[in-house]
Amino acid sequence: MKNALNPLSGFQQLMPEEQVLFDGMVDTIKSVYRLCGFVPFETPAMERKETILAAKGGIVNQVYTVSRLQGEVDFRRKLEQDGSNADIARYFDNTCTDMALRFDLTVPLARFVSTRHGELTFPFRRYQIQPVWRGERAQAGRYRQFLQCDIDIVGNEQLPILYDAEVPVVMANVLRKLGLDSFVIHLSNMKILKGILTSLGLDDDEEITQALRIIDNLGKAGFDSTVKSLSELGSINQVHAQELLEMIISSNDLEALVLKYGNSSPLLKEGVEELTDVYNTALAFGLSPDSIKIDLSIARGLNYYTGTVFETFVNGYRNLGSVSSGGRYDNLAENLGGKRFPGVGMTLGLSRLVAVLKASGKFDVKSTKRESVLVTVQDYKMIDDYLSITTSLRSNGIVSECMLYEKSLPKQLKYADRKNFRFVIIANEEELKNGSVNVKDLVENCQENVQIQLLNEYFQRKSNL
Amino acid sequence: MKNALNPLSGFQQLMPEEQVLFDGMVDTIKSVYRLCGFVPFETPAMERKETILAAKGGIVNQVYTVSRLQGEVDFRRKLEQDGSNADIARYFDNTCTDMALRFDLTVPLARFVSTRHGELTFPFRRYQIQPVWRGERAQAGRYRQFLQCDIDIVGNEQLPILYDAEVPVVMANVLRKLGLDSFVIHLSNMKILKGILTSLGLDDDEEITQALRIIDNLGKAGFDSTVKSLSELGSINQVHAQELLEMIISSNDLEALVLKYGNSSPLLKEGVEELTDVYNTALAFGLSPDSIKIDLSIARGLNYYTGTVFETFVNGYRNLGSVSSGGRYDNLAENLGGKRFPGVGMTLGLSRLVAVLKASGKFDVKSTKRESVLVTVQDYKMIDDYLSITTSLRSNGIVSECMLYEKSLPKQLKYADRKNFRFVIIANEEELKNGSVNVKDLVENCQENVQIQLLNEYFQRKSNL
Numbered sequence: 060m061k062n063a064l065n066p067l068s069g070f071q072q073l074m075p076e077e078q079v080l081f082d083g084m085v086d087t088i089k090s091v092y093r094l095c096g097f098v099p100f101e102t103p104a105m106e107r108k109e110t111i112l113a114a115k116g117g118i119v120n121q122v123y124t125v126s127r128l129q130g131e132v133d134f135r136r137k138l139e140q141d142g143s144n145a146d147i148a149r150y151f152d153n154t155c156t157d158m159a160l161r162f163d164l165t166v167p168l169a170r171f172v173s174t175r176h177g178e179l180t181f182p183f184r185r186y187q188i189q190p191v192w193r194g195e196r197a198q199a200g201r202y203r204q205f206l207q208c209d210i211d212i213v214g215n216e217q218l219p220i221l222y223d224a225e226v227p228v229v230m231a232n233v234l235r236k237l238g239l240d241s242f243v244i245h246l247s248n249m250k251i252l253k254g255i256l257t258s259l260g261l262d263d264d265e266e267i268t269q270a271l272r273i274i275d276n277l278g279k280a281g282f283d284s285t286v287k288s289l290s291e292l293g294s295i296n297q298v299h300a301q302e303l304l305e306m307i308i309s310s311n312d313l314e315a316l317v318l319k320y321g322n323s324s325p326l327l328k329e330g331v332e333e334l335t336d337v338y339n340t341a342l343a344f345g346l347s348p349d350s351i352k353i354d355l356s357i358a359r360g361l362n363y364y365t366g367t368v369f370e371t372f373v374n375g376y377r378n379l380g381s382v383s384s385g386g387r388y389d390n391l392a393e394n395l396g397g398k399r400f401p402g403v404g405m406t407l408g409l410s411r412l413v414a415v416l417k418a419s420g421k422f423d424v425k426s427t428k429r430e431s432v433l434v435t436v437q438d439y440k441m442i443d444d445y446l447s448i449t450t451s452l453r454s455n456g457i458v459s460e461c462m463l464y465e466k467s468l469p470k471q472l473k474y475a476d477r478k479n480f481r482f483v484i485i486a487n488e489e490e491l492k493n494g495s496v497n498v499k500d501l502v503e504n505c506q507e508n509v510q511i512q513l514l515n516e517y518f519q520r521k522s523n524l
Numbered sequence: 525m526k527n528a529l530n531p532l533s534g535f536q537q538l539m540p541e542e543q544v545l546f547d548g549m550v551d552t553i554k555s556v557y558r559l560c561g562f563v564p565f566e567t568p569a570m571e572r573k574e575t576i577l578a579a580k581g582g583i584v585n586q587v588y589t590v591s592r593l594q595g596e597v598d599f600r601r602k603l604e605q606d607g608s609n610a611d612i613a614r615y616f617d618n619t620c621t622d623m624a625l626r627f628d629l630t631v632p633l634a635r636f637v638s639t640r641h642g643e644l645t646f647p648f649r650r651y652q653i654q655p656v657w658r659g660e661r662a663q664a665g666r667y668r669q670f671l672q673c674d675i676d677i678v679g680n681e682q683l684p685i686l687y688d689a690e691v692p693v694v695m696a697n698v699l700r701k702l703g704l705d706s707f708v709i710h711l712s713n714m715k716i717l718k719g720i721l722t723s724l725g726l727d728d729d730e731e732i733t734q735a736l737r738i739i740d741n742l743g744k745a746g747f748d749s750t751v752k753s754l755s756e757l758g759s760i761n762q763v764h765a766q767e768l769l770e771m772i773i774s775s776n777d778l779e780a781l782v783l784k785y786g787n788s789s790p791l792l793k794e795g796v797e798e799l800t801d802v803y804n805t806a807l808a809f810g811l812s813p814d815s816i817k818i819d820l821s822i823a824r825g826l827n828y829y830t831g832t833v834f835e836t837f838v839n840g841y842r843n844l845g846s847v848s849s850g851g852r853y854d855n856l857a858e859n860l861g862g863k864r865f866p867g868v869g870m871t872l873g874l875s876r877l878v879a880v881l882k883a884s885g886k887f888d889v890k891s892t893k894r895e896s897v898l899v900t901v902q903d904y905k906m907i908d909d910y911l912s913i914t915t916s917l918r919s920n921g922i923v924s925e926c927m928l929y930e931k932s933l934p935k936q937l938k939y940a941d942r943k944n945f946r947f948v949i950i951a952n953e954e955e956l957k958n959g960s961v962n963v964k965d966l967v968e969n970c971q972e973n974v975q976i977q978l979l980n981e982y983f984q985r986k987s988n989l
Contacts, residue, residue, distance in 0.1 A: 063574040063860055064639050067623060070568040072636070074643065075650060078564045094918050096896065096925030099543045103535040103669050104569065104625075104655065108593065109528040120594055127659055128573065128587040128624055138613045147612060148603045156659075158532060159593055160569075171537070174529050178539065180942045182929045185540060190569065194592055204568050214929065221907070221928040232918070343908040345915035395528055431561065442686070443808040450810035453559050453697070460561030463686040464647045464679065477645045 069195060069203040071410060076424040076479070084237055084409065085188060088208050091233045092186040095225075097210050100185035102167035104192075105158040113394050114166040121193040123160040130154035160192040164209045164406070169392040172213055172400050181215040182222065202410055211404030213391055218401040220333055223367040223387050224340030230371065230383050230405050231350050237412070238421050241374040242382070245354035246341075248334040248367050249386070251316070252358055254327025255303060258320045260294045268362075270295070274307065275358040278377075282308075307355040330366070337367055365389040369405055376415050383407045428481040428502050430522045431458035435471040437487045444491045448484065448511060455515040475501065481522065484514075534660060534668040536875060541889040541944070549702055549874065550653060553673050556698045557651040560690075562675050565650035567632035569657075570623040578859050579631040586658040588625040595619035625657040629674045629871070634857040637678055637865050646680040647687065667875055676869030678856055683866040685798055688832040688852050689805030695836065695848050695870050696815050702877070703886050706839040707847070710819035711806075713799040713832050714851070716781070717823055719792025720768060723785045725759045733827070735760070739772065740823040743842075747773075772820040795831070802832055830854040834870055841880050848872045893946035893967050895987045896923035900936040902952045909956045913949065913976060920980040940966070946987065949979075 066072065073081055089099070111122055134154045137147065161167055164187045172183065188208045195201045210229060212222045227244045234242055252274060256267050273280075273288045280288070282304060289300035306316060313331045321328045334353060341351055357370050364386035371383040385405030392400055416422040434449045436442065445461050452459040460480075462471045468485070475483045486496035496514070499506045500521065509517050531537065538546055554564070576587055599619045602612065626632050629652045637648065653673045660666045675694060677687045692709045699707055717739060721732050738745075738753045745753070747769060754765035771781060778796050786793045799818060806816055822835050829851035836848040850870030857865055881887040899914045901907065910926050917924040925945075927936045933950070940948045951961035961979070964971045965986065974982050 063572060063578040064635060064862075065572065066635075066639065067568065067570055067572060070570070072568070073566065074640075075563040075565050075648075078566060082564045094921065094923050096923060098540040099547045100540050101538065101543060103532065103537070104657070105532055105535070105669070107528060107530065107532060111593075113528040122593040123590045123621075124593045124596055125588045125625070126591050126620075128576075128589045129585055131589055131620060135613070135616070138609050138616065144603050144612075147609075148600070151600070151603065151616075155591075155596060156588075160590070170529060170531075174531065175539075180939060183540075184925070192569070204570070219928050225926075225928075228915075340907070340911070343911045345912065345919075397529070442805075446805070446808045447810065450693075454810075456559065458559050458561060460649070461690075463684050463690075474645060 067203075069201070071202050071205070074424075077422075080422055080424060081409075081413065084413075085206075085208070087236050088233050088407065088409075089186070089188065091229065091236055092208075092210055095229045095232070097184045097186040097229075100168075100171075100187045101189055102161070102164075102171060102187070104160055104190075106161050106167060106170065107157055108159045109157070110170050110395070111159045111162070111166060114169060121195060122162055123192050123194055125156050125158040125160065126154050127156065161189075162193050163191055164189060164207050165211075165391070165404070168209075168211060168213070169395055169400075173392040173395050173397050176215060176398065176400070181213070182218060183213045184210070185213075186210045205408065205410045208407040208409055209404060211391075211402050213400050213402035216399055216401075218403065220336055220366075220387075221340050223333070223337045223403045224344055226385065226403050226405050227351065227369055228341055228344040228346050230369075230385075230407065231346055233407065234371070234383070238416070239373060239412075242350065243372055243374065244346075244351045244383075245357050245370045245372065246334065246338060246351055246367070247353065247355050247357040248330040248337075249358065249364055250326045250330025250366060251334065251355060252307075254324035254330055255306075255316075255320050256295075257326065258323035259299050259303065261292070262294075266292060266294060271358040274304075274356055277304065277307070277356050310353050310355045313353070333366055359384060360386055363388055367403060373415050376418065379411060379415055379418075381408075382412045382415060425479075429458065429479045431460070431480050432482040432484060432518065433471070433475040433478075433480040434459060434461045434484045435468060435475075436462050437468060437485070438491075441486075441488050441491050445486075448496070448514065451515065452518070455519070457515065457518050482518065532668075534666070536667050536670070539889075542887075545887055545889060546874075546878065549878070550671075550673070552701050553698050553872065553874075554651070554653065556694065556701055557673075557675055560694045560697070562649045562651040562694075565633075565636075565652045566654055567626070567629075567636060567652070569625055569655075571626050571632060571635065572622055573624045574622070575635050575860070576624045576627070576631060579634060586660060587627055588657050588659055590621050590623040590625065591619050592621065627658050628656050629654060629672050630676075630856070630869070633674075633676060633678070634860055634865075638857040638860050638862050641680060641863065641865070646678070647683060648678045649675070650678075651675045670873065670875045673872040673874055674869060676856075676867050678865050678867035681864055681866075683868065685801055685831075685852075686805050688798070688802045688868045689809055691850065691868050691870050692816065692834055693806055693809040693811050695834075695850075695872065696811055698872065699836070699848070703881070704838060704877075707815065707836055708839065709811075709816045709848075710822050710835045710837065711799065711803060711816055711832070712818065712820050712822040713795040713802075714823065714829055715791045715795025715831060716799065716820060717772075719789035719795055720771075720781075720785050721760075722791065723788035724764050724768070726757070727759075731757060731759060736823040739769075739821055742769070742772070742821050775818050775820045778818070798831055824849060825851055828853055832868060838880050841883065844876060844880055844883075846873075847877045847880060890944075894923065894944045896925070896945050897947040897949060897983065898936070898940040898943075898945040899924060899926045899949045900933060900940075901927050902933060902950070903956075906953050906956050910951075913961070913979065917980065917983070920984070922980065922983050947983065 131154055134150050137150050190204050190206050192204050195203055256270050261267050277285045286300045289295050290297040317328055317331050357368050366387035368386035369384055370381040383405055387403040389401050390399045391402045413422055432452055434445050436445050449459050449461040465471050465474055481502050483499040484496050495508050495510050497506055498509050596619055599615050602615050655669050655671050657669050660668055721735050726732050735757055742750050751765045754760050755762040782793055782796050822833050831852035833851035834849055835846040848870055852868040854866050855864045856867045878887055897917055899910050901910050914924050914926040930936050930939055946967050948964040949961050960973050960975050962971055963974050
């Protein structure tokens with residue numbers, strides 16, 4: 060019984076006041092997504108196991124499947140008895156379902172677009188704000204369930220590169236609206252590093268992937284250690300590795316890159332053209348040059364992204380990692396077969412972002428009173444009056460609540476304080492009969508006698524309720 | 525591979541345009557809940573199996589548990605080999621987790637209040653809008669995942685009966701804001717039927733539960749069949765059963781009820797007092813007498829509700845069942861042990877409600893143009909101008925999108941039509957250089973030439989963007 064009350068480890072549980080702030084952030088994110096012409100989209104929590112297994116980049120290790128509790132109980136009982144393994148296997152298959160919980164929002168999007176493209180108008184611009192589940196080991200900052208806020212723009216057979224510039228612009232708007240002013244979106248294009256590595260003599264995908272992983276870790280491992288790791292791969296000598304890393308670190312001299320490696324790698328040339336195009340278009344879309352930076356060391360999503368890639372770091376909180384990442388993929392549904400749907404998207408990790416905001420004091424549940432009214436009750440004979448005041452406030456859009464729980468006025472005032480009400484209405488029988496009440500303003504710390512029929516006006520004037 | 529693309533049966537998949545309407549409904553529900561002083565609250569999708577099993581009324585049959593995909597694969601391989609059942613049992617336990625998916629929002633609330641009550645201020649008024657999962661057989665209108673929109677008011681040790689009146693008032697506000705004007709909240713109190721049944725000689729809980737189930741089915745089974753079922757129980761004769769049902773059907777004569785059964789049942793008297801109190805208080809809270817009705821045949825949640833019970837039927841759609849139900853419970857966390865937390869709550873089944881709205885033509889995705897602007901692109905030389913118009917509109921809160929996908933103007937206009945844009949901006953190089961564009965209004969079916977610097981003003985005047 061005691062165990063039934065233990066919370067599960069690895070899950071975030073916000074207190075109601077924190078949830079108010081969190082929901083406010085979700086509303087902000089949604090409103091910017093909508094403003095920029097994205098439509099809402101949701102999928103069930105479950106996908107077919109086969110869909111998850113087929114999808115590229117599936118983190119099979121961390122995928123949760125869904126079974127029937129009754130089936131599990133029956134199966135466990137069966138195991139106590141005798142029976143052939145074939146019997147047991149049959150029972151086990153009966154316990155399992157064909158469902159697994161989604162571990163990202165891309166696989167469900169891919170499955171949906173692959174099967175329903177005939178009903179969609181392209182480019183399909185959707186936002187999706189839903190939880191995903193991963194069987195992480197419980198540790199600080201790693202949750203088994205977290206909210207992803209994705210946008211993607213998906214084309215049918217083709218998607219112009221200009222859309223690669225729109226996505227980070229939208230994301231920058233979101234971050235600014237959330238109160239983060241100081242962040243940089245790091246921009247690169249996978250074709251560049253792949254092109255350089257190929258022209259340096261790496262030719263199989265496995266080796267390139269390994270090299271990219273080493274480069275992606277440059278920030279943590281440092282220059283010398285990265286040179287060492289690269290040259291240990293075999294196909295790159297130390298001088299080349301050193302030159303390559305210097306190029307990556309300076310990043311801004313794309314012309315020099317093309318001069319040096321362009322002749323041997325058309326892929327690199329293409330990457331540089333795309334990168335320049337995306338960067339300039341983002342500026343034309345109004346993105347401040349302070350908020351975007353070309354950074355060739357960005358090499359995430361190796362198996363997935365085929366061109367543009369993004370990572371977003373909050374100044375002063377680089378150690379928290381990227382709060383918003385994404386990129387361009389050649390084919391959303393590559394491993395599900397069928398038509399080609401190229402796309403570009405970014406995801407915003409709200410849990411991680413909340414960590415950043417908490418650290419910078421921007422997630423403070425006690426900072427402000429709620430613009431709301433507590434109607435206290437002094438005399439139950441007059442209960443209809445208290446209730447009708449509450450009803451009238453609500454029908455005028457003023458958040459309000461009638462205190463029917465605590466009897467003593469001091470306790471009612473304490474409730475108002477603990478629940479962050481800004482206003483408290485106090486009235487006894489005589490005052491109510493005279494058609495007036497006392498209104499306490501806990502922000503301006505004053506009290507006024509107000510005619511009941513003028514209450515709505517009064518609150519509308521006093522606040523932005 | 526083909527199977528990976530088959531959608532799972534038993535799940536609802538809204539198209540993006542439908543999701544827009546659905547999300548609008550969720551926003552409306554939230555805003556009314558907030559207006560009435562409820563705070564948002566969310567819990568993880570998973571609860572401990574033990575918590576779910578311990579909770580009263582758990583539908584164990586339909587509960588989904590969560591396992592590790594990798595574990596399942598390993599286990600299945602193990603079964604191909606030899607091994608003792610004890611070995612297999614150990615492997616199986618390793619596959620399973622201690623987690624199950626929630627099947628309602630009450631169990632998570634009970635678990636949370638039981639463990640965190642020290643940090644809460646009572647009454648705890650929370651709303652919770654989250655999906656729940658049930659292993660239903662796939663059939664029309666029954667989903668394996670559906671959205672519940674709950675409110676509850678929970679007290680610590682006690683909760684005044686007046687709160688039982690507030691909850692249906694809030695729910696009536698929600699339904700009206702959702703565009704439903706014609707519904708009736710049916711109100712009863714479990715103590716009344718329990719009291720009558722006891723005074724008729726039923727004395728064990730099992731028998732009372734059976735009788736309540738028979739009465740709850742009155743609407744479907746009809747009068748004669750219900751009399752027959754009741755008298756077959758043994759403890760009630762046919763005359764008594766008939767009298768009882770007549771009382772229930774007339775419902776309004778509570779005084780007669782007390783006169784007839786009150787002396788032998790204090791519980792019935794208490795129920796009648798509470799019911800009268802709740803009814804009158806709901807009217808004092810502003811609920812129209814057309815929207816609430818005493819109906820003693822309401823006997824749902826037999827194991828759970830201990831006093832007031834509610835069911836809500838939409839006029840003309842009674843066959844769809846109750847769209848919003850709830851009631852008073854003596855102890856939220858009864859089977860989890862610890863302190864007593866009485867509460868009252870209602871849930872709104874949004875999936876079912878959408879069915880009602882669809883049937884009454886109020887869920888029409890094509891009914892209105894979106895107040896939004898499509899900036900078409902005629903000349904890629906001028907792309908920066910098109911982009912900066914889009915950016916400027918967005919920064920003035922006007923939903924807008926720049927068409928970077930289709931090249932031909934007719935195709936761009938078709939896109940605007942299919943995606944329900946109200947406005948389309950059309951301009952060539954010359955017009956842009958002269959600082960003006962053409963704006964097509966697809967609602968008023970007219971076109972105007974507008975100065976670029978006056979565009980924001982223009983749209984703000986033309987619409988409620």
